[in-house]
Amino acid sequence: MNQQGMHFEKLKIASFDFTCCEGCQLQLANNESSLPAFFELLDVHAFREISSEKHDDYDIALVEGSISRSDEIDRLLAIRKQAKILVAFGTCACFGGVNSLKNRIPIEESVVEVYGELQVETLPVRKISDIVQVDISIPGCPVAKEEVERIVVSLVTGSKVNLPKYPVCVECKQQINTCLFDLGEICLGSITRAGCSAVCTSGKTPCLGCRGPAEDINFPAFMEMVRERGLSESDLREKLDFHNAFETYRNDET
Amino acid sequence: MHDLRFTIPRQDLNREAFASSVPDFNLKSDLMKTDMGYKCRITNIVSLTEQEKLFRLRIVDPEERRIFRFKPGQFIMLELPGFGDVPISISSASSNHEFIELCIRKAGHVTSALFRIDTGMHVAIRGPFGSSFPMDEMAGHHALLIAGGLGIAPLRAPLFWINEHRDRFRDVHLLYGAKEPSQLLFSYQFDEWKTISHIRLHTIVEHADAEWKGSTGMITELFRDITIDAKNTYAIVCGPPVMFKFVCSCLDRLGIPMNRMFVSLERRMHCGMGKCCRCMVGSTFTCIDGPVFDYWSVMNLKEAI
Amino acid sequence: MIYKVISKSEFRKFIDALVRQNTSFGPRQVDRNTADEPIYQFMPVSSVDDIEFDYTLTTSSAKHFFLPFRDQLSRFSFQNSDFEQHVAYEADPVVLIGLRPCDISALNILDDVLLNGRYPSPYYLAKRKNTFVIGMDHLPLPDCFCKSLAHHTVSTGFNLFCSDIGEKYYLSINSSKAFTYLEEFQTEEPSCEDNCLMTRRRKLISESFRTEVDVTSLPSILDIEFESPVWDKWGAKCLNCGTCAMVCPTCYCYSVDEHFDIDLKGASRNRQLYSCNLVDFAVVAGGHNFRPKNGDRLKYRYYHQHRGFAENANQQICVGCNRCGRACLTGINPKAVINDLRMEKESCMTCVSPSPDRT
Numbered sequence: 001m002n003q004q005g006m007h008f009e010k011l012k013i014a015s016f017d018f019t020c021c022e023g024c025q026l027q028l029a030n031n032e033s034s035l036p037a038f039f040e041l042l043d044v045h046a047f048r049e050i051s052s053e054k055h056d057d058y059d060i061a062l063v064e065g066s067i068s069r070s071d072e073i074d075r076l077l078a079i080r081k082q083a084k085i086l087v088a089f090g091t092c093a094c095f096g097g098v099n100s101l102k103n104r105i106p107i108e109e110s111v112v113e114v115y116g117e118l119q120v121e122t123l124p125v126r127k128i129s130d131i132v133q134v135d136i137s138i139p140g141c142p143v144a145k146e147e148v149e150r151i152v153v154s155l156v157t158g159s160k161v162n163l164p165k166y167p168v169c170v171e172c173k174q175q176i177n178t179c180l181f182d183l184g185e186i187c188l189g190s191i192t193r194a195g196c197s198a199v200c201t202s203g204k205t206p207c208l209g210c211r212g213p214a215e216d217i218n219f220p221a222f223m224e225m226v227r228e229r230g231l232s233e234s235d236l237r238e239k240l241d242f243h244n245a246f247e248t249y250r251n252d253e254t
Numbered sequence: 255m256h257d258l259r260f261t262i263p264r265q266d267l268n269r270e271a272f273a274s275s276v277p278d279f280n281l282k283s284d285l286m287k288t289d290m291g292y293k294c295r296i297t298n299i300v301s302l303t304e305q306e307k308l309f310r311l312r313i314v315d316p317e318e319r320r321i322f323r324f325k326p327g328q329f330i331m332l333e334l335p336g337f338g339d340v341p342i343s344i345s346s347a348s349s350n351h352e353f354i355e356l357c358i359r360k361a362g363h364v365t366s367a368l369f370r371i372d373t374g375m376h377v378a379i380r381g382p383f384g385s386s387f388p389m390d391e392m393a394g395h396h397a398l399l400i401a402g403g404l405g406i407a408p409l410r411a412p413l414f415w416i417n418e419h420r421d422r423f424r425d426v427h428l429l430y431g432a433k434e435p436s437q438l439l440f441s442y443q444f445d446e447w448k449t450i451s452h453i454r455l456h457t458i459v460e461h462a463d464a465e466w467k468g469s470t471g472m473i474t475e476l477f478r479d480i481t482i483d484a485k486n487t488y489a490i491v492c493g494p495p496v497m498f499k500f501v502c503s504c505l506d507r508l509g510i511p512m513n514r515m516f517v518s519l520e521r522r523m524h525c526g527m528g529k530c531c532r533c534m535v536g537s538t539f540t541c542i543d544g545p546v547f548d549y550w551s552v553m554n555l556k557e558a559i
Numbered sequence: 560m561i562y563k564v565i566s567k568s569e570f571r572k573f574i575d576a577l578v579r580q581n582t583s584f585g586p587r588q589v590d591r592n593t594a595d596e597p598i599y600q601f602m603p604v605s606s607v608d609d610i611e612f613d614y615t616l617t618t619s620s621a622k623h624f625f626l627p628f629r630d631q632l633s634r635f636s637f638q639n640s641d642f643e644q645h646v647a648y649e650a651d652p653v654v655l656i657g658l659r660p661c662d663i664s665a666l667n668i669l670d671d672v673l674l675n676g677r678y679p680s681p682y683y684l685a686k687r688k689n690t691f692v693i694g695m696d697h698l699p700l701p702d703c704f705c706k707s708l709a710h711h712t713v714s715t716g717f718n719l720f721c722s723d724i725g726e727k728y729y730l731s732i733n734s735s736k737a738f739t740y741l742e743e744f745q746t747e748e749p750s751c752e753d754n755c756l757m758t759r760r761r762k763l764i765s766e767s768f769r770t771e772v773d774v775t776s777l778p779s780i781l782d783i784e785f786e787s788p789v790w791d792k793w794g795a796k797c798l799n800c801g802t803c804a805m806v807c808p809t810c811y812c813y814s815v816d817e818h819f820d821i822d823l824k825g826a827s828r829n830r831q832l833y834s835c836n837l838v839d840f841a842v843v844a845g846g847h848n849f850r851p852k853n854g855d856r857l858k859y860r861y862y863h864q865h866r867g868f869a870e871n872a873n874q875q876i877c878v879g880c881n882r883c884g885r886a887c888l889t890g891i892n893p894k895a896v897i898n899d900l901r902m903e904k905e906s907c908m909t910c911v912s913p914s915p916d917r918t
């Protein structure tokens with residue numbers, strides 16, 4: 001590929017999944033219209049959803065899911081060693097995601113709850129960056145395919161990979177939605193990173209913060225605002241914990 | 255129930271006369287193609303340091319080349335298709351209608367991409383935009399040009415102008431400071447400036463290396479080496495924001511009137527035309543009222559320095 | 560301007576004819592809030608029955624019909640070392656029904672900034688030329704303060720303006736297009752009584768304002784209070800969410816981004832309306848942020864709205880619709896902020912020293 005005299009190389013890419021639903025990978029395979037052009041940019045090495053080839057020669061590792069078993073840690077470390085660029089792909093990989101709900105009950109209980117009497121080894125859920133260095137994060141539950149396409153194009157062309165720094169409210173207001181606070185609901189849109197085109201709030205579902213905190217958010221003012229409106233404190237906490245994305249702010253708070 | 259009497263006719267701007275004409279950014283009253291750039295061919299690239307390159311651009315279309323005229327101190331928006339556009343000061347002589355030169359530092363997304371392209375490639379420019387240094391007004395006086403680091407880029411156009419009209423100026427001093435000797439740009443032109451143009455060049459570096467024989471320290475220390483007739487001097491200051499404060503207060507102390515001290519400000523820019531508001535400084539926009547401001551205006555603009 | 564009156568039933572026929580023939584937008588109720596008040600927005604309408612003529616005010620303004628939230632500025636197509644740039648100023652005719660005086664004043668201000676400045680914007684002009692604007696007056700909401708800025712009436716910037724005088728609408732016809740369309744319907748010259756009703760209507764509107772914001776000499780107050788603690792106080796509440804700028808009828812700033820197509824054969828240059836409240840508004844290469852604090856950014860929104868900038872120096876661009884105040888989650892609104900500033904100013908009147916006189 002040659003454009004403007006610059007030579008663009010295909011990305012040698014491999015995808016790995018840990019504890020998750022693999023929904024994010026499916027998102028990619030869903031891209032009917034642009035799929036052929038998209039795969040022109042990729043040299044796929046291990047991508048369970050799409051091809052069955054497996055090689056160990058890749059530059060970019062898409063890591064999906066969170067880490068909850070010790071064998072997963074070893075696998076992740078091996079991936080880090082091989083990959084030039086490690087991408088945390090999806091909310092589970094970036095923040096722990098829905099899986100982290102498990103961390104809120106004692107580990108023994110959760111094993112019993114999920115696996116009954118079977119003895120399974122399980123660790124508290126951790127995000128990828130707790131274990132290895134992450135070069136690029138693509139949050140989203142599931143990831144937004146337009147954003148993934150844009151990031152892939154950026155990687156191929158050597159452009160800077162940028163996520164929006166502003167919160168979901170910008171995109172929500174751009175779609176002329178009614179603010180869910182006006183309808184008496186708690187929405188995390190004003191502290192969550194945009195980029196999803198406000199899909200949830202456009203469908204009248206409050207934002208649960210799957211894309212994690214926006215840049216430099218004013219968390220205390222947000223908490224204060226929700227309290228002043230007299231909305232349910234427990235609902236607020238549940239939403240903040242849903243994807244585990246506001247962990248650092250929550251910890252600061254107490 | 256189709257009643258065409260009530261259909262609003264479409265007015266197509268694309269078919270109006272301006273749509274087929276060449277955009278002329280100097281003509282500031284008519285409607286024009288505000289987003290259409292002049293396509294340029296990169297005819298030469300010189301690596302000045304690891305971080306800076308000098309690009310020579312030639313506007314491809316002869317008609318566009320004819321109407322492109324700029325004044326020293328103005329900037330253009332340089333577009334690398336697919337990557338974006340960035341404001342860059344014009345570093346060549348305003349009398350040169352064959353090509354323009356841009357001295358670019360690798361700073362981020364677009365500028366890094368520019369470092370990957372070769373001669374023969376094409377880019378687009380919009381402009382020229384912004385205010386300029388009052389060269390005609392400066393003539394007849396002493397000139398004090400002060401550059402820190404990349405600040406030499408916007409200073410090169412007024413330098414060329416002074417060289418071309420050297421007899422109209424009295425003493426010309428160029429104070430130029432950089433972090434290290436290797437980062438002094440255009441050192442290959444120093445001799446020419448000194449001997450042919452009779453410019454008194456004073457250089458200084460913050461950190462000297464083994465070969466450096468000149469002064470070391472901050473640029474403000476060069477003021478000790480020069481004597482100027484403050485009442486008859488015009489000063490131009492270009493450099494990083496931190497420099498302005500110190501240098502301008504030095505000039506102030508020397509007694510140079512505030513409306514004869516000029517600085518070139520930098521802000522984030524996306525349009526160059528007073529539309530995107532990204533370059534707000536105080537109560538104005540850097541792109542249309544600046545980048546060149548006199549020090550009195552700068553003092554009156556909030557957050558300027 | 561030509562004045563006519565039209566009966567409400569005939570008016571509906573007229574609107575219906577327009578709406579059926581053109582892409583049209585008008586106020587519609589989209590939701591009800593927790594206090595059971597209706598929430599209105601400009602939405603597509605396909606018959607006169609879709610339109611709520613007696614609406615209060617839309618939550619979001621009508622600016623995006625002229626300045627789309629997202630818009631393509633140009634396209635590039637590549638051939639090896641060369642490229643071709645394509646710019647088009649596309650706009651299809653649109654009918655906007657029911658704009659309030661503040662909405663139309665806002666358009667006039669945008670005209671000033673985007674058409675009468677040094678570099679007129681063809682993107683905006685194309686949209687402006689192809690939009691048929693029908694304005695309607697209304698009784699203000701308790702927190703509207705457009706009267707303080709003299710924007711509660713407007714005399715230009717629309718094709719047709721309708722004042723409700725009871726049984727009829729009093730029409731101000733400001734374009735030949737509107738005049739020709741109306742010729743097909745039954746209108747009358749305003750009678751003495753109609754004129755009287757019209758005057759009474761104006762008076763009623765003018766007297767119905769409950770909120771006043773003192774904006775006299777605000778530009779200089781904003782300058783003097785640049786370092787005021789008021790900014791820290793309100794800045795501490797600001798979420799940097801940009802909601803205020805998105806709903807505002809006069810906020811027009813934008814961001815530009817450029818992307819390769821997925822097949823790498825072309826690229827597009829797009830703009831997105833932005834806000835000076837957003838954290839990276841003033842960030843430059845290397846990461847330096849000229850406005851790192853919430854308060855700095857919030858201050859700039861007020862500075863731009865109420866100080867008057869470059870292209871419209873010393874003329875406030877705020878029209879006083881209070882959309883920003885209503886939409887702000889944390890209750891930041893122009894009335895409160897400006898009153899605070901004024902108090903600041905008045906409490907320290909004595910320490911204002913004249914600026915150094917040196918040139």
Ligand SMILES: Cc1cc2nc3c(=O)[nH]c(=O)nc-3n(C[C@H](O)[C@H](O)[C@H](O)COP(=O)(O)OP(=O)(O)OC[C@H]3O[C@@H](n4cnc5c(N)ncnc54)[C@H](O)[C@@H]3O)c2cc1C
Nearest residue numbers: 340341342343358359362363364365407521522523843844
């Ligand atoms: C009037 C003026 C003259 C300039 N002259 C020169 C010059 O002669 N040589 C030179 O090397 N640099 C110059 N600059 C700085 C140059 O514009 C920035 O380094 C460049 O925009 C960085 O863009 P980027 O995409 O590489 O960086 P990124 O950080 O990736 O920037 C992304 C976007 O932010 C904006 N941006 C970032 N930094 C700046 C900045 N400092 N000023 C304005 N916009 C910015 C641009 O729109 C850019 O597209 C000038 C700036 C201004 C305002």
Ligand code: SF4
Nearest residue numbers: 169172179180187189
């Ligand atoms: S619904 Fe949520 S995202 Fe939308 S404006 Fe309200 S808080 Fe922001």
Ligand code: SF4
Nearest residue numbers: 196200207208209210
């Ligand atoms: S609206 Fe919130 S929860 Fe929904 S996709 Fe966007 S970031 Fe995720």
Ligand code: SF4
Nearest residue numbers: 797798800801803887
């Ligand atoms: S003032 Fe209100 S609406 Fe505007 S950015 Fe701040 S919190 Fe958001």
Ligand code: SF4
Nearest residue numbers: 804810811812835863
């Ligand atoms: S006030 Fe701020 S958000 Fe509004 S147009 Fe100006 S810069 Fe943009």
Ligand code: SF4
Nearest residue numbers: 807877878880881883
């Ligand atoms: S600043 Fe607020 S009150 Fe003023 S025009 Fe904008 S939305 Fe309306």
Ligand code: FES
Nearest residue numbers: 526528530531541
């Ligand atoms: S660069 Fe857009 S307003 Fe100055």
